Amino acid sequence: MSVESSSHFDAIVIGSGIGGLVTATQLAAKGARVLVLESYLIPGGSAGYFERNGYRFDVGASMIFGFGDRGTTNLLTRALEAVDTSIETIPDPVQIHYHLPEDLELKVHREYEDFVGELSALFPHEKEGIRKFYDECWRVFNCLNAMELLSLEEPRYLMRVFFQHPLACLGLVKYLPQNVGDIARRYIKDPTLLKFIDIECYCWSVVPAELTPMINAGMVFSDRHYGGINYPKGGVGQIAQKLVEGLEKKGSTILYKSRVKRILVENNRAVGVELVNNTRYYGDRIVSNATRWNTFQSLLPEEMLPASEERWQKRYQKSPSFVSLHLGVDASVLPEGTECHHILLENWEKMEESHGTIFVSIPTLLDPDLAPSGHHIIHTFTPSWINEWKGLSYSDYNAKKEEVADRIINRLEAIFPGLNAGLDYQEVGTPRTHRRFLNRQDGTYGPIPQRKLLGLLGMPFNRTAIPGLYCVGDSTFPGQGLNAVAFSGFACAHRIAVDLGL
């Protein structure tokens, strides 16, 4: 689709990750004229997909929250509904099958009581503490799930929700500055169980409980039992595809292969963008779905770095990226009853280390159509820093990819014997791949605290110090994950709609 560069838009969104697309569709649904500019060939960013040899691989996310059919925290369902669309989803009966040190094996069942029962059977002396800890997470969730989730930067909305749900609001204010570790230690003493709480956090926040905000934990640890984990039929890429369809039906536009080189600023106000081919587009509001580091270090001149961003960069650092193996395997590798998501860790000391924790996702157990008949997809990844992959020659880089992939596969043999022999297809991505295809500085998964902070209080909302410029996505409140960036998108669109008087 072509767009006159002289056209003026209500809002221009840089990037079509789920955060960017939810912002764009919410605005389009309110009647705004929006232009989304995406540097890649398809939408979705970390929630995109690619196809090889009959396999449809998810780029990143595959454990999807936010597809519930009740409450207010089902933000993916709501984002699709807002543009008159929906996706068939397949419920996952188990969120994660953990394979942990000292033969600690357990499953997080969709049924809360089944999960708490299984964990309590493993730690009978902590039965009461387990119940109290997870019940406290439910209290956070129940506060969030009582109210419409919109922009916390909009005073009239805050007043309204406060008068409608005063107790829920006070509950959230109480939990906002808290981290999981402090609350877990209040109820639980067993060191191994505390380590389990650490990995329960680490597997989505990439930091241990001590550094993980309680608000996010309340969402994750409860919604997995409330709305549940639900996989979109046709693969995760469907979410972005459907949002784009909805966006276009509402009269707005997305352009692919349109990499923004810089944000145009006039009289200290963001007024437009310039692509790498020098085309310029102008809009009343500019939204960046790139990470904060990309936005403030690449899309704007260095001298424009606001003091608030400098302070943020002192509090938060880039998390590592991942080495990802996208494997096609013979179906015989997976025994009957295998779960979709697994976490493998052999030594607690290595949980946070590069190549320590291994994540596994087998979406074809839920949607077999993503692979050729008789085959499954195994997407497995482990944290890795970009520095490990810098300065290598082409052949050294490829050799290192093979070596790291072999090590991961050998470790996975412990839970999937015969994996190596059953390989049909293998593609390895590194932090360099994430940087290149997802446009994320150093391929980072997102911001993590440099030190213990006051829960979520330090995460910025959508407005920035530069008038007219907003950020959305995982480097804004409340952080990483598809449902979290959808929250950020709802909030961003709400704030912009109010600013535009829509």
Ligand SMILES: Cc1cc2nc3c(=O)[nH]c(=O)nc-3n(C[C@H](O)[C@H](O)[C@H](O)COP(=O)(O)OP(=O)(O)OC[C@H]3O[C@@H](n4cnc5c(N)ncnc54)[C@H](O)[C@@H]3O)c2cc1C
């Ligand atoms: C391996 C992996 C596994 C994950 N697993 C899960 C999971 O199971 N569940 C879950 O909920 N979350 C998971 N996540 C996290 C989740 O995918 C992300 O938090 C979320 O998708 C980030 O969305 P976003 O909107 O912030 O932006 P992104 O997905 O980063 O998208 C940003 C988009 O902006 C585009 N862009 C950037 N700069 C420019 C520019 N200058 N010009 C034009 N376009 C630009 C990019 O190309 C990209 O398409 C996972 C992430 C990874 C990497």
